[in-house]
Amino acid sequence: MSDTLGIGIIGCGNISTTYLRLAPLFRGIEMRACADVVPEAAETRAKEFGIRDETVDDLLSADDIDIIVNLTIPNAHFAVSKQVLEAGKHVYSEKPFVLSLNQGAKLAEIAKPQNLRIGSAPDTFMGGAHQLARHLVDSDAVGKISSGTCFVQSPGMEMWHPNPDFFFQPGGGPILDLGPYYISNLVQLLGPVKRVTAMTSSASEYRTITSEPRSGDKIKVETPTTIHAILQFHSGAQVTYCASWDVWQHGHSEMELYGASGTLHVPDPNFFGGDVRLTAKEEFVNAPDWDHPFSTANDDGNANYRAAGLADMALAIIEDRPHRCSDDFALHVVEVMTGILASGDEGRFIEITTTCARPAPLDPVAANGLLA
Numbered sequence: 001m002s003d004t005l006g007i008g009i010i011g012c013g014n015i016s017t018t019y020l021r022l023a024p025l026f027r028g029i030e031m032r033a034c035a036d037v038v039p040e041a042a043e044t045r046a047k048e049f050g051i052r053d054e055t056v057d058d059l060l061s062a063d064d065i066d067i068i069v070n071l072t073i074p075n076a077h078f079a080v081s082k083q084v085l086e087a088g089k090h091v092y093s094e095k096p097f098v099l100s101l102n103q104g105a106k107l108a109e110i111a112k113p114q115n116l117r118i119g120s121a122p123d124t125f126m127g128g129a130h131q132l133a134r135h136l137v138d139s140d141a142v143g144k145i146s147s148g149t150c151f152v153q154s155p156g157m158e159m160w161h162p163n164p165d166f167f168f169q170p171g172g173g174p175i176l177d178l179g180p181y182y183i184s185n186l187v188q189l190l191g192p193v194k195r196v197t198a199m200t201s202s203a204s205e206y207r208t209i210t211s212e213p214r215s216g217d218k219i220k221v222e223t224p225t226t227i228h229a230i231l232q233f234h235s236g237a238q239v240t241y242c243a244s245w246d247v248w249q250h251g252h253s254e255m256e257l258y259g260a261s262g263t264l265h266v267p268d269p270n271f272f273g274g275d276v277r278l279t280a281k282e283e284f285v286n287a288p289d290w291d292h293p294f295s296t297a298n299d300d301g302n303a304n305y306r307a308a309g310l311a312d313m314a315l316a317i318i319e320d321r322p323h324r325c326s327d328d329f330a331l332h333v334v335e336v337m338t339g340i341l342a343s344g345d346e347g348r349f350i351e352i353t354t355t356c357a358r359p360a361p362l363d364p365v366a367a368n369g370l371l372a
Contacts (some may be wrong), residue, residue, distance in 0.1 A: 004030050149241075240341075
């Protein structure tokens with residue numbers, strides 16, 4: 001097998017530029033082609049990044065494409081990933097992976113007989129800050145984690161995104177859009193979730209777009225925009241998770257984990273870097289030196305290594321080992337998120353039926369091994 005796999009993209013919206021721009025940082029992958037239902041969008045991206053534009057059908061049959069990255073809107077993730085697998089190619093999807101357990105099971109049924117891999121963003125939990133947090137949890141630096149809090153709250157997405165409609169439709173909302181970052185990180189830190197409970201609401205029936213070019217347009221809100229949830233983990237930890245697009249300002253930190261001998265402060269899981277802080281009981285202490293390459297600022301002052309999960313999957317295929325952003329892991333996160341929404345809708349505890357292994361840690365040596 002070649003030491004580099006050919007990558008194609010379906011879906012040439014905003015996020016495609018991130019993958020195309022950052023993919024050259026990594027070993028094992030080479031961006032070769034892109035496609036979109038709007039041919040002009042694919043043509044624009046292809047010219048911008050020096051790859052070829054294809055029709056979707058031509059991309060699915062291209063001999064030099066091994067993995068297709070599914071960057072379509074959430075409601076299309078399942079159908080496009082199914083199409084990719086049926087064409088005999090590995091697929092790596094943007095988050096959320098799918099929108100139901102049934103969809104995830106159907107994709108696995110197609111992939112396994114063909115020995116095809118399925119992967120899914122987010123890969124930010126592979127960032128230097130979150131892998132340091134993983135190291136501290138695994139080394140018992142703050143003792144057994146018994147509880148924690150997570151907050152991701154803002155006024156919404158209609159102020160910056162040019163076409164924010166899908167954020168407020170089923171498959172969007174702050175749980176399915178931002179929850180993958182937070183819940184993936186919690187699962188890689190604490191292990192799988194046992195059950196969830198939640199209350200959900202929306203502050204308004206319509207949102208008014210203030211970004212260009214559609215400023216003044218109204219969007220009907222069809223999914224909850226404020227969610228207060230509690231996650232109980234098999235480890236015994238319970239974590240309060242609050243996600244909202246109805247908050248102008250707040251003073252909560254993104255993620256805190258409370259252990260028997262101290263507290264672990266974890267930065268925003270939407271990013272690869274940030275400051276990890278910990279205490280010994282009440283007093284802050286220095287975190288160990290952790291020279292992780294995915295903490296290094298490389299993108300306008302931020303550490304941005306999106307496509308790390310894609311590269312890890314490609315190298316895992318080449319090296320015949322498990323990949324970290326696996327379908328089992330992603331599907332467990334999906335069940336937790338959809339369970340939270342179901343709990344809010346039905347007013348009851350939701351037992352989580354799936355489980356997963358914690359992804360293998362990515363220490364500095366392993367992370368350097370992913371880089372070109």
